Amino acid sequence: MSNKRNILLFLLGAFLLIICSFAPKPENRLTGIWELQMEGASTGLLKIFNKDGSFTNIGLGDNGFGISAAGTYELQSANSYLEKITVSSYKDQQGTQKEVRFQITGDSTLHIAYTISGTTYNEDYKRLTLIKGQ
Numbered sequence: 001m002s003n004k005r006n007i008l009l010f011l012l013g014a015f016l017l018i019i020c021s022f023a024p025k026p027e028n029r030l031t032g033i034w035e036l037q038m039e040g041a042s043t044g045l046l047k048i049f050n051k052d053g054s055f056t057n058i059g060l061g062d063n064g065f066g067i068s069a070a071g072t073y074e075l076q077s078a079n080s081y082l083e084k085i086t087v088s089s090y091k092d093q094q095g096t097q098k099e100v101r102f103q104i105t106g107d108s109t110l111h112i113a114y115t116i117s118g119t120t121y122n123e124d125y126k127r128l129t130l131i132k133g134q
Contacts, residue, residue: 028075029104034125
């Protein structure tokens with residue numbers, strides 16, 4: 001009796017594991033190039049989310065464009081992702097990770113919020129689109 005029960009529990013566990021592996025993952029609406037749209041922020045700051053889970057932040061500095069941060073991101077839910085920074089112009093952020101909460105309005109506006117050392121930051125971005133006629 002106990003052997004049949006153990007087999008039944010094993011099969012039930014295996015079945016649940018298989019079902020969970022086929023559960024839909026959150027749709028990745030972040031993929032693309034986003035431009036920072038905040039009053040008082042420097043112009044030309046881009047956040048690029050790639051399909052492979054990598055991201056790059058590019059900004060316009062005194063010597064032209066440069067990378068301000070890069071790393072990987074992984075969706076945690078439909079409105080949050082984990083950002084792992086591998087390189088950063090801010091040395092204290094290099095090698096760190098943070099949870100980023102986000103909201104996409106329509107298909108073209110991205111709002112993100114994250115906390116570093118107890119301070120919460122909010123940023124707004126606009127999705128870049130193809131320039132027509134060039």
